Amino acid sequence: MSTFPEHDLRPAPAGSSMWHPFADMHAVKSSRTTLVRAEDVWVWDNTGARYLDGTASLWYTNVGHGRAEIVEAIARQLGTLDAYQCFGDFANEPALRLADEIARRAPMDAGKVFFTSGGGDSIETAAKLARAYFAARNQPDRTILLHREHSYHGTHGVGTALAGIDPNRVGGPFVPDVVRVPAFDAEALDRVIGTLGADRVAAFFCEPVIGAGGVLAPPPGYIEAAAAVCRRHGVLFVADAVICGFGRLGNWFGIERFGVRPDIVVFAKGVTSGYQPLGGIVAAGHVAEPFWDEPGRVLRHGQTYAGHPAACVAGLVNIEILERDGLLDRALKMETVLEQALQTLVDHPLVDHARGGIGFLGAIELDADRLAEAPALPATVMHAVRRNGALIRPMGTAMGFSPPLTATEEHIDLLVDTVRTGLDEIHRAPRSSLSNGRSAS
Template sequence: MSSTDLWHPFADMHDVKNSQFCVTKAEGSWIYDDAGRRYLDGTASLWYANVGHGRNEIVEAAAAQMRELESYFVFNDFTNPPAEKLATRLAELAPVEGAKVFFTTGGGEAIDTAAKLARQYWSARGKPERTHILSRGNAYHGTNGMGTSIGGIDANQAGFGRLVPETSRVPHDDAEALRSAIETIGAEKIAAFFAEPVMGAGGLYPPEPGYLEAVAKICVEHDILFVADSVICGFGRVGSWFGVERWGLQPDMITFAKGVTSGYLPLGGVVASGRVAAPFWDEPGHPFRHGATYSGHPTVAAAALANLDIIEREQLPARADALEKPLHEALLSLADHRAVAEVRGGVGLLGAVELTPEVLDDGGLPRLQKKIRELGVIVRPLGKALAVSPPLIVTEEEIGLIGEAFREGLDAL
């Protein structure tokens, strides 16, 4: 392609401006470039194409809604049928009592919403001093103001100056470190703790056994709101609707996005427990003065409902659970390669292959990613690793192609 005027997120535009990879169409678990060549979508785009590409059922649902009511806001007392139906459906699916659903247009907005809601919850409860937000090293919570502030990837904070105050991070795999931080800061100053069930963009780290259960218990002991960031893990990716059921968690809030529409239209949101909703719903005088223009967008909600129908009808959470082992085994077969430092996965349809320091120092990560793409498979660089997260409709044969492309690419290094 010729030089672009499109500014790409997370890109060094000096390198990208004349070397774009142009995707023109997609179907099932495959995408096509502008030369007509197809590639296995080993990342489900940015983690979200859970039902795969080209599902006309979602397209038709969105088109039908646009003919009836394309868009209208849900501020104040305004509403629309698709938004109402979707909120009820998600509330019924969520593993929290008395759930209420606040819609955004993506995961980053969902994180900002949950953080502001946590702080305002305590203010409404007469404890406005509880504003501190705890999160984890390596965490990724989007790139909005609060998400950047509580994220644990240093490169994503560099150069932006002072961020949102009263936030801090603890090691991602140490529950006792959370307890120590609470004791140091003082539970009476802390509003919430944010955690991804499986850490995604920070390098794809499944939780250590017992970790999530332990931090959830610590939050209960200190009366701190526990927020599960399920933007990546939700809607079947780790074998359940919200990615927390596997560990028996009942968070105070769950942030979601991506798989709720499988990316067909932008949607995110927060599931708030009845406890968190209570001061806003049960008492007068506590409006939550926050919201996105396109919150509750009827066309987006219609697409989400059609997407949820597919996930339910095709039992995709169970399918992801069944394919978890084949994917992990395909990646584990690479563990003995001299260029590989570590293989991570085994929790959901997610995995990562980390390279050795010597290969990384030699610029091996971007070279390996491009080589694997030349071999017809899309993978994604995350820190020191390349990650995979294919659509939930992927076949075992296609998973085998991912492993084969990795092996050939590694040998080419």
């Protein structure tokens, strides 16, 4: 059990002015789920209802909720050096130590770590660095960034441009020289680079397992073949490990699963298990070299809170827990448990198929005919499952799962049973209520 005290904040007013991300505020403003505490795989709302966290919040609570040792380390750090920027020649001990720990685990030689405040910031950093690297190598025309169908790389300017999920491109893209390629076709990637001209392409952004785009694992050999295409053309291979890193695929950055040594790794989320906002990139030695070994060359980029000492302390303790508790190995074991459990749902009339098998994450694809009748079906499923005590995420036409790495087989059984109960409620409801956008209750 957690040793830190119950939260003691006054309840928020019902008519809060808070604008939620990715939310229909017309609906949310009158119906919020306000969470007040959490422990391991469980969270509680302000009515006392308990939920099994089937998504590790937003893919990131890898070590579980309520780890007192992380909270206490953050508090100690705030009482010593609360905050200071890392621009120019400033640093702090936690940032220096965490950079070394991350670089030591990264799947590249002589890696250098550039901290940010989160995943979207890190994508911006990787894109700027890729272009700056080629400019430093007297190849300033190499500015094109490649991304894949179904990809998700955050919602900042570059991330919006790199969005392979079309609804996420609303309001953008504003970044030039961005080209989409098929998600799982290395030959198509090769053709696109050839058509564009390799001397114009800077980087290829690749999630080891596509996360928000539907939990789409790559077919055998695809990641390796795509990396080989990039090497052949001199294109930087950027592994987006924001979701896949820090244990989610059973290793530190996800990409190691495929034997690929990327030029840049992007990380966030699981680096602190969400206890503090933190992200960053690891640049391979050859990418960092122009900026580290040549005098006077400055990457004019950075975020105010990058390298924040309290965030970096959270990262250090989080890594200790991941190693001490064997959570990377546990993820490898539990990926099969989760996949097999999700497969038990494929007989349900609302489910088309289940996906999983590479990493402790998975999805169920909803039936296409029912989706055509009721486009809001994923949100309806989410709410029905929540009413029955579990939290899962709608992702386009699917429902996503990514529990904390501490989840047990019993937790997974309970999660899937709860999902089936929610699906049954919806299936029994009149179809007209679903087509009108109302969830079963």
